[in-house]
Amino acid sequence: MTLRRIRIIAVREALAERGQPDGLISAVTFVATMILVESLAVGPLAANQPAIAAALFWIAMAFAAILATSRSFERELEDDALSAILALPGGRDAIYGGKVLALTALLALVAIVGGALSLVLLSLGVALPGHLLTVAIAGVLSLSPVMVLFVAIALRLRSRGALVPILVLPVLVPQLVAATNGTAAAASGDAAGALAWAGLLVAFALVYWVLGFTIVPAALE
Amino acid sequence: MISTAAKTTTALRARPFLGAASVVALFVALWMALVWSPPDAAMGNVVRILYVHVANAWLAYLAFVVVFLASVAYLWTKRLVFDAIAVASAEIGVLFTGLTLVLGSIWARPTWGVWWSWEPRLITTAVMFAMYVGYLLVRNLSDDLERRATRAAVLGIVLVVDVPIVHLSVTWMNALHQLPSVLRPDLSPTLDPSMLASLIAMTIAFTFLYAYLMTARVDIERRRQARVLEARA
16 A cells, blocks of 8 residues: 555656656756866866766765755645645655655656766766666665655754755765765676675665655654 | 653653663773773774774664664554654764764774775765755754654664665675674684773663663753643643
8 A cells, every 4th residue: 555655756757747747857967067068177087987986976966956846845845745645544654765765766867867867978988888877876866765764854954955965965975985985896897896795785775665664754844 | 642741750860770771881891992002013002093993883773772672662662752762872872973983083083094984884874874864854843742753653663774885885895994802703802901901891881871871862852842732732
């Protein structure tokens, strides 16, 4: 029953995004701009080093995820739809699960565009494309549950725009370190390293999924 | 009920004794750390900062684990006393994490040659400090007592994830910071017995200090909660 509700919320999110894709467009534009600005700031010689390019990409992804998640919840607040969903039986679990699923799909699209831009603009060579894909999937999976968790906590707070990055970025440090190292390992041909970091990312994703389902229903207002 | 906040509780009755125990234990521990324990073979007298640095770090861990336990208890029971315990412990934890960073930096200068190094233990500790400053920020942005407590409890549960990360960061990654000297996986401390005894004495003294500060801060928070509830009534 809960799974069905989660699917309904996720599909509803996808339909809302298709009708008005401001979350996706702003996240993709943001990632592209960040990659360009960051590469200019560190210089072309440094920006196409695997470790630096990976760090720039995942930092941009983290900020894009904050943007997309905040936009998703703002839509609920603008339409006053949140209270109705929360009033439904099982609505609290469903909104967490549904939002995480929808955000994961959205971030996957952002990662594809942002990753392609990084590869082309920074002239990056990738030694192990399959491993890079595995790390990218694991990285996206580890970002979304944390984002939804923290945006849900800060939902009704004033100055939440500033508060969410303050709260979420320190918590994301292990995931950012793992995703950066895993991406750099895949780009430079270290298969074992890439898979180890991807495994750590999946472990973080599982921890935050369980944590989110356990405590987010209590935090949603 | 919150109206009983100002009543004399066991914790309040124990406060003067905890204060006295803290002062006595701190004097004994300082004597052991500064006079009784020997200088280190490599670092000389600089090693004496270890006793306060490690005791500070222990207190930070303890405080944030208490925040976690109080947060779970609040969500379970919805009793505001647990919220008061959580905020008191978080504030003390932030204070002692800040002191840990400062003392570590002072110790790093003569031993590593730099005030700060980008290495895992330092970064994860700084991240933990930033996380709990964020926790206190979240608390201050809400006026509704129950909503603030619920939100803070959820955050208090999530943030504790960083405590084992901080402790284990030196064993997971190549680090400039030394490996744990006491809380080791093989449970065999690597310190000289007199140094270990001094460190344990300082840790006990700091734990008394924590208990004393907690009773004082929880009392203040309970009075504040009572005022809010009375105004609401």
